[in-house]
Amino acid sequence: MDQQFPDITGTFSAVTGGIRYLMPEIALVAAFLLGVIIDLFFSRRFRHAVLICAAAGLGAAAWLTLAAGDDLPADPLFYGMIFSSVFSNVFKLVFYGVALLFLVLCFFNRQLQQHAKGTGDLYNILLVVVLGMSFMSMSINLLMVYLSVEMVSVGSYLMVGYISGNSRQAEASIKYALFGGACSAIMLYGISLIYAFTGTLDLGEIMVRGLENVPSLSSATAITLVLAGIGFKLSFVPVHFWSPDVYEGAPTPVTAFLSTGPKIAGFALLLIFLMTFFVAAEGHRFFDFKNTISVIAIMTMVVGNFSAVWQDNIKRMLAYSSIGHTGFILMGFVSLDHGGFRAMFFYVIVYALMNMAAFMLADYVEQRANAVTATGYAGLGKRFPLAFTIFVVVLISLTGIPPTGGFIGKLLIFSSVWGQYRATHALLPLAMLITGAVTTVISLFYYLKIPLNAWLRSGDTAVTITTKNGLLVYTAFAIMLILLAVGIFPQLITAYLPG
């Protein structure tokens, strides 16, 4: 009997000991539960109750993460399930920030607010997805990885399909659900194979040893399948087909959230994977991660940027551009030891800001002049001068032209890859550099489509629906200022970055 339960108190104390480090997550759970209750009782009389509760929850979580600061657990918690480190803290802060901005977007989105079922549930689902994402950035056990990925995916299927106001939104949600389900199933199968070969679920030394003495063909298959699962979240090349359709179909606030939140969580997961496989295995005898990711990065940049050139729908174009940026960030992953770490973090933060701002403005214009396509933007520059000036600066930052944060991000990534090239003189880093430069020029084509139509062309004076979402533009303005400030004084961010 005791053999099965050797030390209940020990295990129990190990479990409860870890709780102390999970305060932010607990805050989120509390907010979720509170939100559900409030939605039942108070949402008739006071519509924004749940929103405030969610915002409060996120605020508390962020504050707790910051308050924890550097009191971090030395070793993994809950028997090697979770390892909260300074990296995951940075990621968590980004998630909370993105979620708060999502709330701002939802507050001002007319379509959401007038929704029959009210937006209470949406905020609760948001909290769950944020919880899932923070676990994704901390989990070092394959079970935990799968659990958190599923939590985020299922949550985001619901968010995409939440309104289903028209056929396109429904279609987007079904596509997202089916594609996501299949990919997570593939990942699950990959994990099962890894479990089969190594007998352990902990991402660590044992797993790497196990994979090494298994014939390289089978270990490569297992890892490729898992990578496909992670790829779904990151939407890099072979697994990117879903993102343009879903981004275009989903309501704009949800698209904004999807393109930043889960994607960055995917990066966190990939980082954890690479850390284990790089650190543990000196050489990568059985699976060459560096080359794989380089090729993926090049392919992603090419596909993302070149197909964006054709797009007319703004959200679809921004979808492809986010694929392009994914490729760029992957470039940072390849040269982690040459400053790629800090470059990748910096770029991720600036990417989140840029994308959020871009979608905010796209949403604002969509509501005020219900223009969705670039040609539809013709002549709007004169009617919304402030909005479009901010839009231009954000797009410049997305392209990576100086005085903006985007340029510094690209510069850092370029110099880290150049460092990698200088060290190894391999062909791939050089190919990545040149692709990066060329795709930057290509990205100018489609990013400039918006200001060209808005300012240079004169459109018919369509009716403008007057709604009270001026604050949206001012938040976008704030983000723009941050982008410019970071562009000129990058120390603002890099000082706080780890690694």
Add this chain to the structure above:
Amino acid sequence: MNLLSVLVFSPLVAGLIVLVLPASLQSRYKYVALAATILQVLLSVLVWVRFNPSLGGVNNEHTLQFAEKLSWIQLNVGGDSRLQIDYFLAIDGLSMPFLLLTSLVMFVAVLSSWEITTNLKGYFALFMLLDTAVMGVFTAMDFFLFYLFYELMLLPIYFLIGMWGGVKREYAAIKFFLYTLFGSVFMLLIMVGLYFSVQDPLTGDHTFNMVHMMNPANYVDGSLFAKFSGQLLLGIPARSLAFIVLFVAFAIKVPIVPLHTWLPDAHVEAPTPVSIVLAGILLKVGGYGVIRICYSIFPEAALGYAWWIGLIGVVSIIYGALNALAQRDLKRLVAYSSVSHMGFVLLGIASVTAEGISGAMMQMISHGFLSVMLFFLVGVIYTRVHDREIANFRGLSQLMPQYTFFIMVAFFASLGLPGFSAFIAEAFSLTGAFKSAGVNGLIPRWMALGGSVGILLSAAYLLWTLQRMFFGQLRLSGGEPWRLLLTDVTIREKIALVPLAAMALLLGILPGVVFTQINTSVLDLVKLVNP
């Protein structure tokens, strides 16, 4: 407060003021802009006066004047090195004349912006941003800062041409943007490469500082661009590939013949003030870039390719002049004449002799004043009758005598009549080119004579235009309404034109005013490039 920073950023402040002012004060914007440019003119005169001509300072930091060096970005990029970029503004003989030229040209451009009517706020804000960017380019001594200002120049011009331009403005604007961006993206790669190859002697970190890039001692041996590392990049020795890429990037701005096709489109479609700035300053950025970056950082490559650069110069002179001869649109004619005049600059620089480079510098300054005056005069007609076809006007001298006087001054000055600055510039560029065969054997003698044919051709097309448009019996294709419209130059226009003509005359009679200022720097440059 250091003079240069004020000079560079005062227009930016004015631009912000314009942005902040409510739309109701629309007519006040141009006065704010005017005040900013006048302040700039005063400051650059102050700089001119306090400039000490005996300090060369091309490649040693101590003799650079008005230097201002603050550490700006300290990123430890992990791994071995810290990204060290410092805010380093300074001027020497090579960049100092351009400050006065830029502020004067900006003053004239703002004066000619009275004709702009649609959304003034955007216009003047962009204009001030452009002014800051251009001033920054001329004063930046840190490659990163230089690249930042260089890129910053593109956007305002794209929007200024795109939104206030002529019929095919979109095509011209994006064409300009793409040409320059194409050049500058690869410049970014070279810059990063240089950054990794150069070490700051004091702190040991990598640096973007141009002065350190100039002396080979600072290169990490074995690094990509080290002098004797013989590293190959795509099969070509790295340093010469870097020189070619940088030269192409700046040549697009000069412009040289194969890459000049954006100039006529951009000038024809741009509104007058923008084409004034385009011709007056932006072409000089190309020339300045070649001297400051290509020639100082890669001197041996410069010597290697001198023959080719000289050839390109001569071809530009003759090709530009012949094209100008065939033009029917006055503005396009002036644009092609700019291509031809800038050919002299290239020829002068390629000769790497004191006379050649001083001639090239003088040509850039004199062309700055003269092309601005020409574009302003074309603008005067265009604002009155919205037509620039040479064939549509005959005998304007009776209708607009004062205007004809200014046109004749501008035409004769730009065809190199002695007494005006263009003659001194072209004569010494050619003499320098001719002398280089004997002194350092870089340029064959026939190139100098080929260049002098350009002087003849410029006389041909300018006088032909003068004769067709201004002399003979009065016959306007627009008939009577045009006769009423074509009033003579107004006071405001004269305020803009007189200083330009005066400067051209002053530099023609007393070239020493410029030459003494730039002489030591030119000698240092020649010693640096051709020890």
Add this chain to the structure above:
Amino acid sequence: MLACGAAVIPLLGAIATYTFSKRNRGSGIAIAGSVLTFVLSALVFYTTWDHTAIHRQISWFTIGDLTFTAGVLLNNLSVLMLFLISGISLLVHIYSAAYMKLDPRLPVYWTCLGLFCFSMMALVVADSLLLIYLFWELVGFSSYLLIGFWNTRQAAVLANKKAFIINRIGDIGFLAGIMVLFSQYHTLDLVTLFSDHGLVASSPRIGGVWVGATGQLSQAWLTIAGAVFFFGAMAKSAQFPLHTWLPDAMEGPTPVSSLIHAATMVAAGVFLLVRVFPLFDQTVLLLIASIGTFTAFMAATIALAQHDIKKILAWSTISQLGYMIAAIGMGSPESAMFHLATHAFFKCLLFLSAGAVIHELQHHYAKSGDTTDPQDIRNMGGLRKKMPVTFIVMTIAALALAGFPGTSGFLSKDAVLVSAFGWGAAEQNVFSVIPYLLFVTSLLTAFYVARLIFKVFFGPAGQEELHEAPAPMRWPMIVLALCCLFPLFSVNPVSFESAWIMAGFYLNAVEAGAYHTYVPVLVSLGGTAAVFFAWFCYGRNRSGNIFTDKGMLYRFALNGWYFDKLYLAVFVKPVVLLSRILFGFDKKVVDGLVNAVGSLGLSLSAVSRWTDRYLVDAAVNGLGSISKTIGNFTRNFQNGRVQYYLLATVAGVLLFFMFTYFL
């Protein structure tokens, strides 16, 4: 100091006339200015002729380690020219005050004339080649302004453009010469270069190598430098290949023609050659002599057939200049200068008197509304009764031009011919024909000038109400007539050596060979014979003139040997055509080439039409179309069906897996 005063005054005069000209139309100030200039230059002439040369200079600007100086050099040559120019310009000022009285744009006229006198005076006294070049082009510019003074007349506007461009061609030569000298000696200062023991004279030319201050160039460059300087002088002095602009320059007002295109400006070419004389070596001298002679002969033949009074004089100027250039070519610059001085006086007088005739005829025709051309000598005749003073004065000038004994022309022409024959004897091959050619030309000169006089003044009296030229025109003509006679130049009317100008240029002992005597005699006999022959043809019977108008030779001469048409066809048209082709090339190919790099051969128009639909296309040169093709390829995977996506994904993963694993 007086000299630079003299040079600067006309400029001050020019500016003053323009500013205060409103009140009395500027004439008073202009004439006062030129009187002052004349007095100053006379003083300077008096002080420095045959004394040591004065050379003052100040540093102008420094380039590299060379400082360029600007200053004044007064030696016999420059002082003589100074005196000559200021004298003639004074007379022309007075004359044109009357001639141009009713012209509305008189102040502008005075300004340009003032500018011209300033640049001419400064050219003469300048001490460095760069300064000479500077004023050289300024002189060209002011002649451009003055030729095109009546700029409403199309012919005038074409003429001044032509004149300026041809002068520019010459200036390229001059500039090239400066470049060669500068790269050889690193200085442009006249004294250091061309004085007797100066750099050029002393630099050895041994074994085909021309040793200069720094490096050395091959001998060929020395000849090229000389030839190139001569090329510059050719344009200014309207010598053979570049002479076509002078006859057209007659479009300007007559006083302008007289001052500029007879006396001063065209002499600038000769002045430059004399200044740079030490530079020329044998081959260049030969070239100069032959071109000078050929021009003289050609111009004389053309002058025979001209009808317009001013055209005749223009061609005769070209011919006389040919004489001077030939004289320099034959190694005797002093006789060239002598001829230049005398020619200045009598040619200026010829022009002024022609001007008086034209002036009167214009009035007459204007009154009677008759539209015949006042300048065509065919419908003139018998003016000697109406305009006796003009007749007498013009005849004196004509005699001087023809080289009749007793006039200054005779002395200077003899000087040239004697030295020609002296030089001719030494030459063996074909060049020995030169002196005889010059001799024939002098006969032709006598003939056409006589033809002119008889056609204009003799024969039946055409018009009645003509009256003599007004006083301010008459007096300058009379003064000039006095200068044409021999006393001004030498006490003994026959021997030219005793002329003070020749003495001034330390005449190297001309051996009193046989030519010394029989050449003057032959010339004067020939001259008188030609005059009688002209009297025979034109004087007595108006109708029976021997030469038919239809002859091929006649038309050939009338059109100036068709050089104008030749240049138009050979140079001007092809250059304009080439530029049009190049512009077409630039528009289609170079722009297209840059796009073709990306758009795989699509022509620019196709690309731009294609681009306008999408922004990308508005952006495209070449790059756009590559990205469009790749974009197209990646795009058609997105066909909306989710299962297709999954299939593509798994296929992609497999493909990728095989690529990383097996490659």
Add this chain to the structure above:
Amino acid sequence: MIPLEHYLLISAALFCIGLYAVFTRRNAIQVLIGIEFMINAAVINFVAFSKYDKAKLGGQVFALFAIVLAAAGVAVALAIILNVYKYYKTIDPGKIDELRD
């Protein structure tokens, strides 16, 4: 007793059948069934190999979680399919292709 390879073979076969179903079936619900097949294949693997992980029985725990998460996923997917049917009147994924390039 059944050797380990058989388990691997069966789960691989099951996985491929599921994959095939996902690609070809004309009915969204059958696609979901296909996804269930793939997840069950993984569960087989987990349970088969947890024999060697006596200490933590990781495989068994993972199997439980997989089944629960599969159920959650299917529930959400079915709700969404209902929604799609409301608009498209069909649930053939091939025909739901309004969002395309």
